[in-house]
Amino acid sequence: MSEAVFGPDSIRLMELDDLDAVMAIETAAQLTPWTRSHFGDCLKNANYLCQVVVDRDDEPVAFLILSRILDETHVLNVVVAPALQRRGIARLMLEQAMEAARNDAMTVMYLEVRETNTGAQLLYERLGFEVCGVRKNYYRRGDGHENAVLMQCLLSGGHK
Numbered sequence: 001m002s003e004a005v006f007g008p009d010s011i012r013l014m015e016l017d018d019l020d021a022v023m024a025i026e027t028a029a030q031l032t033p034w035t036r037s038h039f040g041d042c043l044k045n046a047n048y049l050c051q052v053v054v055d056r057d058d059e060p061v062a063f064l065i066l067s068r069i070l071d072e073t074h075v076l077n078v079v080v081a082p083a084l085q086r087r088g089i090a091r092l093m094l095e096q097a098m099e100a101a102r103n104d105a106m107t108v109m110y111l112e113v114r115e116t117n118t119g120a121q122l123l124y125e126r127l128g129f130e131v132c133g134v135r136k137n138y139y140r141r142g143d144g145h146e147n148a149v150l151m152q153c154l155l156s157g158g159h160k
């Protein structure tokens with residue numbers, strides 16, 4: 001069997017029927033997973049863009065959730081199924097989202113990432129994000145908390 005290859009055609013909008021697969025990816029990959037109702041609320045919110053990357057059977061293997069308000073877009077969640085990480089799937093989703101945001105005249109993309117999540121931070125830096133702040137004790141971790149690093153990427157040479 002040949003290796004699955006993922007490209008722009010593998011990206012489509014998330015649907016309610018995807019939530020079993022999305023929850024399986026989320027719980028397998030995240031330290032403090034979102035609940036199913038959290039994803040359901042995102043699907044109902046007109047300011048949110050919810051996308052999945054699907055395999056040849058149209059089964060989600062990754063997803064990206066963004067808010068888009070005025071000229072700002074915010075990455076709320078991005079996850080790739082553990083077995084398919086380090087194949088460029090997150091980069092594919094984010095590059096496509098950044099290009100779409102530029103085409104819609106958005107000026108900046110923001111995200112938060114755990115201080116200890118250095119792999120994700122490297123991904124974002126390679127896409128042009130830079131650190132612009134820290135949110136203290138933003139994430140739960142075990143019995144305690146962990147800081148979030150706030151990152152931004154200017155999309156159109158705008159100033160924020």
Ligand SMILES: CC(C)(COP(=O)(O)OP(=O)(O)OC[C@H]1O[C@@H](n2cnc3c(N)ncnc32)[C@H](O)[C@@H]1OP(=O)(O)O)[C@@H](O)C(=O)NCCC(=O)NCCS
Nearest residue numbers: 029078079080085086087088089090091113119120122123
């Ligand atoms: C972070 C995450 C989304 C990255 O997805 P991915 O599809 O594996 O990332 P990509 O393959 O597109 O990575 C592109 C580049 O980012 C960097 N990168 C990504 N993950 C990395 C890791 N774990 N360690 C080091 N570098 C990493 C590398 O430079 C990589 O390029 P390379 O593989 O050629 O070296 C994925 O690891 C994941 O789902 N993690 C759990 C959830 C999470 O942490 N989400 C982010 C919350 S802010």
